[in-house]
Amino acid sequence: MRLLPPVLLGAITALAATISTTHDHRPSTLTPRANAPTCKLTASNGGYVGGSLHEAFGPSTVCAPSKGLLNTFMFFVDFSDYPASNTGDDTPAKLKEFFAPSMEWYTHSSYGRLNFSLAVDASRFYRMPGNASTYNLGRGTITTESHLKYIRDAVDVYLSAGGKAPGDPYDVVYIVPARNALTIEAAFTTLTPIRSRSGVSFSKFSAVTTGMNTYTHWQYKVINHETGHALCLPDLYPSTGSAGGYVGGWDLMGYIKATGPDYFAWHKWKLGWIDDAQVDCITDRGSTTHTVYPVELKGSAMETKAVVVKRNNTMALVAEVRAKTGVDMTACATGVVLYTVQNADPRGRVAGPIRVIDSTPRSGGCRGEELSDGTLTLERVKTLAVPGWNVTVSVTEKVGEAYRVKVDVY
Incomplete structure (x- = not known):
C-alpha cells in the first residue's frame, strides 16, 4: 500500500472504469513495432504530479530509478x-x-x-x-x-x-x-x-x-x-475486498502471493525493462499476426513481449505470454494473458487500472485465484472476443515458449 503527501491525500477517489465503445482508428503507415511509442498512455499533464500513481508514461521527479x-x-x-x-x-x-x-x-x-x-x-x-x-x-x-x-x-x-x-x-x-x-x-x-x-x-x-x-x-x-x-507502480487490487480482485494471480502489485507474481509487460515497458522495439502497437482496423515471447525471459532485443491495441489516450488492451519460469515458477497456468490498462487522472486513481480478462469465467480458477487460469492456449480456449472492444484475439500456434497471436480489430 502506498501513501501520498497530505496535499494529494484528500483528492484521491476510486473512479469507475468507464469504457467507451468507440474505437479510436487513426491511419498509420508505420509497422506495429515502429509505431510502439504511439501506444504509450500519457497523463493529462504529460507526466506525474506529486505522488499520484497511475499507468501512464512520462517524466517524473517522484519515482525512484527503475534502471x-x-x-x-x-x-x-x-x-x-x-x-x-x-x-x-x-x-x-x-x-x-x-x-x-x-x-x-x-x-x-x-x-x-x-x-x-x-x-x-x-x-x-x-x-x-x-x-x-x-x-x-x-x-x-x-x-x-x-x-x-x-x-x-x-x-x-x-x-x-x-x-x-x-x-x-x-x-x-x-x-x-x-x-x-x-x-x-x-x-x-x-x-x-x-x-x-x-x-x-x-x-x-x-x-x-x-x-x-x-x-x-x-x-x-x-x-x-x-x-x-x-518505482511509481499503483496498487492493482480493490481498496475494499480481496487482494488480486482485478488481476487474480498475476503481478504482485495486485497480489503479493500471486502464483504468477512477475510484473506485467506493461509495467516492464513503463519501467524501461522492455524496449519500444519489443512492443507491437495496433491503432487501426485490420488483422495482424504476432510472435509473442514470455515476459519472464530476457530473450533477444527484437523479441516481441507485448501486443498493445490502443483505444484512445486513456485506454489500451494488452496481450502477453506467461510461462512457468523465472519468478513465475509457481504459476498454475501458462499461455496468453489479456488485460486492459486505464490511465488515471493525475489527481486521483482509477479503480482497477489493470484488469485481466478471463477466458474461463466462473471456472473457479486455480489455487483459489479465479483469473489465474484465464489464459488463451491451444489446449483450451483459443479465441476470445474482448467484450466492448470490437477486438478478437486468437492463439494460432505455439513455437517453443512463444505463441503466434492473431489480433482482429473491427
Whole structure:
C-alpha cells in the first residue's frame, strides 16, 4: 500500500472504469513495432504530479530509478511495549536473511536492468521513542501524517544512537519492526524525500515501513510490492475486498502471493525493462499476426513481449505470454494473458487500472485465484472476443515458449 503527501491525500477517489465503445482508428503507415511509442498512455499533464500513481508514461521527479542502481537501506526497530526478543528468528541478522531474496527477485524480473543494492544495518534494534500502539499504523487508522511521524522518529533514533548518516541519500529506506510488534500491522510506502528533524537528508524518494503481516502472511515479497510503489507502480487490487480482485494471480502489485507474481509487460515497458522495439502497437482496423515471447525471459532485443491495441489516450488492451519460469515458477497456468490498462487522472486513481480478462469465467480458477487460469492456449480456449472492444484475439500456434497471436480489430 502506498501513501501520498497530505496535499494529494484528500483528492484521491476510486473512479469507475468507464469504457467507451468507440474505437479510436487513426491511419498509420508505420509497422506495429515502429509505431510502439504511439501506444504509450500519457497523463493529462504529460507526466506525474506529486505522488499520484497511475499507468501512464512520462517524466517524473517522484519515482525512484527503475534502471541502473537502486540504492536502498534497511534498519530494524523495536518498542518499549514490544521489545525484540533478540532470539531465534527475531534478531537483526535473521531478519536480514529473511529479506535477502527480494534483491534477487528484481535481478530476474528486470532482466538485469535494475541493480537492487540493499545495505542493511544488522547490528541491533533501534528503540523507538513511542510505544508501538501510539503510531496508528493499521489499515483503518494510518494517515500520511502518522506514517511520516513514525518514519522520522525512526530516522532520528537511528542517527542519535550512532547510526551512520548516508554520504549520499539513499533512494529508498526500509524500516522494519521486530517480529512481535503486533500493533504495527501492515506495510506502507510514502512517496516523499525523507529528512531527519535535524536536517539530515536520508532518502531521495521514499520510505517503506513493514508490519506484522509481512511475517505472518506476505513474507519477503512485501518489499518487492512496496518498492514497486517507490518505482511509481499503483496498487492493482480493490481498496475494499480481496487482494488480486482485478488481476487474480498475476503481478504482485495486485497480489503479493500471486502464483504468477512477475510484473506485467506493461509495467516492464513503463519501467524501461522492455524496449519500444519489443512492443507491437495496433491503432487501426485490420488483422495482424504476432510472435509473442514470455515476459519472464530476457530473450533477444527484437523479441516481441507485448501486443498493445490502443483505444484512445486513456485506454489500451494488452496481450502477453506467461510461462512457468523465472519468478513465475509457481504459476498454475501458462499461455496468453489479456488485460486492459486505464490511465488515471493525475489527481486521483482509477479503480482497477489493470484488469485481466478471463477466458474461463466462473471456472473457479486455480489455487483459489479465479483469473489465474484465464489464459488463451491451444489446449483450451483459443479465441476470445474482448467484450466492448470490437477486438478478437486468437492463439494460432505455439513455437517453443512463444505463441503466434492473431489480433482482429473491427
